[in-house]
Amino acid sequence: MCQDVFYRSYLTNYEMSHLFEMNDSINSDSSWTIQTAVWRDFAELNQLEKTCFSVGDHWPFWDLLGALALPGLVRLKAVASGKMVGFIGAERDALRRRGWVTTLAVLPAYQRQGIARALLTQCEVELGMPVVRLSVRASNAPAISLYQSAGYALVDQWKKYYVGGETALIFEKKLDLARNDGG
Numbered sequence: 393m394c395q396d397v398f399y400r401s402y403l404t405n406y407e408m409s410h411l412f413e414m415n416d417s418i419n420s421d422s423s424w425t426i427q428t429a430v431w432r433d434f435a436e437l438n439q440l441e442k443t444c445f446s447v448g449d450h451w452p453f454w455d456l457l458g459a460l461a462l463p464g465l466v467r468l469k470a471v472a473s474g475k476m477v478g479f480i481g482a483e484r485d486a487l488r489r490r491g492w493v494t495t496l497a498v499l500p501a502y503q504r505q506g507i508a509r510a511l512l513t514q515c516e517v518e519l520g521m522p523v524v525r526l527s528v529r530a531s532n533a534p535a536i537s538l539y540q541s542a543g544y545a546l547v548d549q550w551k552k553y554y555v556g557g558e559t560a561l562i563f564e565k566k567l568d569l570a571r572n573d574g575g
């Protein structure tokens with residue numbers, strides 16, 4: 393889990409319709425695809441979170457369900473051989489014109505294939521916000537490396553944010569919406 397979930401319900405109709413119009417995004421060798429996740433993915437998402445995060449960090453039942461079912465959130469899954477192998481969740485803070493990535497995970501057997509990077513890129517497009525933020529444990533070197541290589545910069549630190557007292561690093565990326573068309 394990257395961050396506590398703050399659900400918001402004041403999205404524009406355009407943002408809502410755009411979210412549900414997304415076609416599957418297919419990687420170059422077609423071994424996995426990126427699709428919009430739905431509530432029926434609950435069991436697989438629950439398993440993915442338990443596999444990828446420590447006990448204190450994976451989301452409880454209601455947060456998982458909310459991530460899959462509440463309106464206006466970005467929810468994308470990576471699918472390989474019919475199975476969910478990665479997931480990213482995000483929300484929009486419409487007042488601040490900012491997106492927040494709330495969770496991102498890829499099953500260990502599918503890591504280092506570019507899946508997280510692809511999920512993050514598609515998520516930024518779906519969010520459609522000029523700024524995207526996320527939080528990460530200060531010790532999570534793989535995720536920090538991913539975010540930095542994807543153009544995120546450290547903007548803040550939240551002391552004792554995570555279970556166990558670890559600091560959260562807050563990363564931010566500024567997006568050129570005119571160019572960020574997924575192409």
Ligand SMILES: CC(C)(COP(=O)(O)OP(=O)(O)OC[C@H]1O[C@@H](n2cnc3c(N)ncnc32)[C@H](O)[C@@H]1OP(=O)(O)O)[C@@H](O)C(=O)NCCC(=O)NCCS
Nearest residue numbers: 394496497498503504505506507508509528534535537538
């Ligand atoms: C972090 C995580 C999502 C990365 O997923 P992934 O699909 O393996 O990432 P990608 O293959 O897209 O990697 C993109 C880049 O991230 C960095 N990266 C990813 N894993 C890394 C690792 N183990 N060590 C160092 N850098 C790493 C690299 O820069 C990599 O580019 P490269 O492969 O060209 O060197 C995955 O390791 C994971 O699920 N970890 C557990 C859950 C977690 O910590 N999520 C983040 C919470 S904030």
